[in-house]
Amino acid sequence: MSISKIWVLAETADSKPTSITLELLTFARGLNATVEAIGWGEGAESAAAEIGNFGATAFNVVTDVNDSLPGVPVAGAIANAVSSGNGPDLLLIGATYDGRDIAARLSAKLNLPVLTNVTGLEQSGEGIIAHHSIFGGTQIAKTKFTTDSTPQIFVVRAKTFTAEAAGGAAATVNTLTAGDLGAVNAAKIVSRHVEERSGPKLDEADVVVSGGRGLSDKANYSLIEELAKLLKGAPGASRAIVDAGWVPYSYQVGQTGKTVKPTVYLACGISGATQHLVGMKNAKNIIAINKDPEAPIFSVADLGIVGDAQKVLPKLIEELKARA
Amino acid sequence: MNVVICVKQIPDPAAPGELDPNTNNLKRDSKLIMDDSDSYGVEMGLQLAESSGGGEVTLVSMAPNSETSGLRTALAMGAGKALLISDEALAGSDALSTAKVLAATIKKAQPDLIIAATESSDGYTGTTPVQLAEILGLPAVTFAKKISVEGSSIKVERQTEAGYDEVSCPLPAVVTVTAGVVEPRYPNFKGIMAAKSKPVEEFKVSDLGLSADEVGNTGARQVVFEVIAAEARQAGEKIVDEGEAHKDIISFLEKLKLI
Numbered sequence: 119m120s121i122s123k124i125w126v127l128a129e130t131a132d133s134k135p136t137s138i139t140l141e142l143l144t145f146a147r148g149l150n151a152t153v154e155a156i157g158w159g160e161g162a163e164s165a166a167a168e169i170g171n172f173g174a175t176a177f178n179v180v181t182d183v184n185d186s187l188p189g190v191p192v193a194g195a196i197a198n199a200v201s202s203g204n205g206p207d208l209l210l211i212g213a214t215y216d217g218r219d220i221a222a223r224l225s226a227k228l229n230l231p232v233l234t235n236v237t238g239l240e241q242s243g244e245g246i247i248a249h250h251s252i253f254g255g256t257q258i259a260k261t262k263f264t265t266d267s268t269p270q271i272f273v274v275r276a277k278t279f280t281a282e283a284a285g286g287a288a289a290t291v292n293t294l295t296a297g298d299l300g301a302v303n304a305a306k307i308v309s310r311h312v313e314e315r316s317g318p319k320l321d322e323a324d325v326v327v328s329g330g331r332g333l334s335d336k337a338n339y340s341l342i343e344e345l346a347k348l349l350k351g352a353p354g355a356s357r358a359i360v361d362a363g364w365v366p367y368s369y370q371v372g373q374t375g376k377t378v379k380p381t382v383y384l385a386c387g388i389s390g391a392t393q394h395l396v397g398m399k400n401a402k403n404i405i406a407i408n409k410d411p412e413a414p415i416f417s418v419a420d421l422g423i424v425g426d427a428q429k430v431l432p433k434l435i436e437e438l439k440a441r442a
Numbered sequence: 443m444n445v446v447i448c449v450k451q452i453p454d455p456a457a458p459g460e461l462d463p464n465t466n467n468l469k470r471d472s473k474l475i476m477d478d479s480d481s482y483g484v485e486m487g488l489q490l491a492e493s494s495g496g497g498e499v500t501l502v503s504m505a506p507n508s509e510t511s512g513l514r515t516a517l518a519m520g521a522g523k524a525l526l527i528s529d530e531a532l533a534g535s536d537a538l539s540t541a542k543v544l545a546a547t548i549k550k551a552q553p554d555l556i557i558a559a560t561e562s563s564d565g566y567t568g569t570t571p572v573q574l575a576e577i578l579g580l581p582a583v584t585f586a587k588k589i590s591v592e593g594s595s596i597k598v599e600r601q602t603e604a605g606y607d608e609v610s611c612p613l614p615a616v617v618t619v620t621a622g623v624v625e626p627r628y629p630n631f632k633g634i635m636a637a638k639s640k641p642v643e644e645f646k647v648s649d650l651g652l653s654a655d656e657v658g659n660t661g662a663r664q665v666v667f668e669v670i671a672a673e674a675r676q677a678g679e680k681i682v683d684e685g686e687a688h689k690d691i692i693s694f695l696e697k698l699k700l701i
């Protein structure tokens with residue numbers, strides 16, 4: 119199958135393309151094809167310069183999303199483009215809240231399969247091959263589509279590629295519309311709430327400090343937040359404490375949470391289950407604090423501290439404060 | 443209000459996963475249990491049905507070998523009945539085929555609200571619920587942290603990168619719930635006993651008006667063609683804390699020029 123046109127889902131936050139968008143654009147421009155971005159929302163055009171800088175020649179903006187959840191109208195606009203013969207051969211979508219909605223809607227609308235949880239992509243003679251990290255990242259499964267129907271839809275996890283600017287000119291902005299989609303488009307955003315989470319985003323932070331069940335108590339999670347703040351990093355969590363309701367799902371690192379690749383990952387009171395490791399074992403450096411010397415987290419830690427996180431963390435925080 | 447809850451029955455995640463060397467499908471021949479991720483949806487569904495003045499709570503599951511043990515857990519929590527789709531033709535189904543099967547089954551229950559988890563623990567594609575919403579022609583609100591019923595619509599707090607959005611959506615609709623948002627009840631003895639006699643109605647693909655090539659390995663239109671070992675990471679230094687280990691962390695961070 120030959121690929122001549124690629125669309126990358128361009129998500130924006132504060133009118134800037136998100137890092138996953140730039141990562142996907144960087145990969146896409148390495149393929150021998152036209153690369154365009156597809157996004158939505160008021161003010162999205164102001165991301166055109168940056169999107170062009172990372173290799174897209176055009177930025178297709180869906181203009182009638184309004185207060186809808188983006189899944190339905192963005193998939194609708196892509197489907198319109200496909201049915202009028204202007205769609206892409208390859209559609210790269212980040213594994214984000216909205217990205218997954220868009221991929222799923224489009225897949226059902228066009229009756230096309232999707233490959234999800236992609237952690238690597240390569241071009242071969244037979245088309246695009248996807249990699250999926252399985253069994254805690256110990257193995258890689260390689261998959262491909264067995265149909266020539268287009269677009270081929272891939273939902274890619276963050277940090278699969280490293281974003282690098284190409285120095286291209288601003289992307290030309292085209293507008294697309296979804297049109298009237300009826301009942302499926304009935305979910306409307308009434309209001310948006312920004313939760314106080316100062317500092318960098320979890321999957322973009324240079325330092326990630328994560329806590330697990332070894333913290334014993336929800337109240338002790340404040341140690342993680344405080345340390346993350348002192349290191350200008352982001353706080354993260356194991357699924358055990360997300361399930362226990364200590365912190366929201368957005369904090370979760372691992373197979374069913376975020377993939378992070380910071381300069382340093384500090385795992386505090388986390389056992390290192392394979393499903394957690396898969397989300398963080400590509401960090402450049404890993405520090406682990408765990409009172410069990412046999413905890414699996416130590417098998418990936420560059421610096422392992424066998425000790426009580428509830429004792430080590432306050433001292434570490436004191437020392438960092440004294441230096442500030 | 444009639445509620446349908448999707449319940450996936452999966453191999454015990456505590457047991458290490460294994461691929462069938464011939465097909466590269468995940469092996470599912472051991473006894474299956476209810477996916478933990480769905481226990482939140484079951485709890486949420488039961489609570490919403492109660493608070494809106496009752497109604498039927500029906501479970502839907504697609505699983506091999508007429509498996510019901512995971513469904514019995516959810517029935518023991520309080521759901522009234524279950525619809526099960528089990529057919530050899532379903533082996534190797536992808537998310538979209540699964541969604542087609544679930545959608546065709548769910549139609550039979552005429553629900554006002556359909557609940558699923560944001561992603562399953564074994565497949566974790568996270569696309570099935572929205573695909574089934576599209577097939578049923580329904581709106582969907584994903585990543586719900588909180589749901590309340592207000593007349594003929596729902597209010598949902600939907601997780602976002604920045605915090606959450608408050609979303610309003612008319613019923614019928616599909617909602618996916620994230621883990622940890624409600625405390626799933628433990629089935630009590632009475633519930634467990636009652637679950638044994640609750641109805642589980644079973645369907646084949648042909649009962650659903652679907653053709654065999656829309657599902658299973660053929661319907662999936664994707665293959666796992668190779669599995670290779672990933673690069674392993676080496677362990678580094680390990681220090682036992684004698685009260686001063688925080689200093690080792692400090693010097694490690696200093697070396698990286700992070701402080």
Ligand SMILES: Cc1cc2nc3c(=O)[nH]c(=O)nc-3n(C[C@H](O)[C@H](O)[C@H](O)COP(=O)(O)OP(=O)(O)OC[C@H]3O[C@@H](n4cnc5c(N)ncnc54)[C@H](O)[C@@H]3O)c2cc1C
Pocket residue numbers: 329330331332333334355356357358359370371372373374375376386387388389390391392393394397407408409410413425426427428455456562563564
């Ligand atoms: C399909 C599936 C998907 C999953 N996805 C994810 C995922 O995305 N992310 C994820 O994290 N998990 C995931 N899990 C769950 C995972 O298997 C583990 O259950 C979870 O990561 C455990 O969290 P934990 O390390 O905090 O808790 P535990 O495993 O209970 O570990 C707590 C650790 O703290 C240590 N400890 C106790 N007290 C102290 C102390 N005072 N000081 C220092 N250390 C102490 C203990 O020695 C222990 O090692 C998934 C599971 C399944 C089945």
Ligand SMILES: Nc1ncnc2c1ncn2[C@@H]1O[C@H](COP(=O)(O)O)[C@@H](O)[C@H]1O
Pocket residue numbers: 448449450451477479480502503504505537540544557558559560561562563565566567568569570571
């Ligand atoms: N075979 C199935 N039977 C019942 N529900 C399912 C099935 N597969 C997926 N689901 C539902 O869809 C959610 C997302 O699944 P997935 O797309 O596999 O991540 C699951 O958590 C379930 O709630």
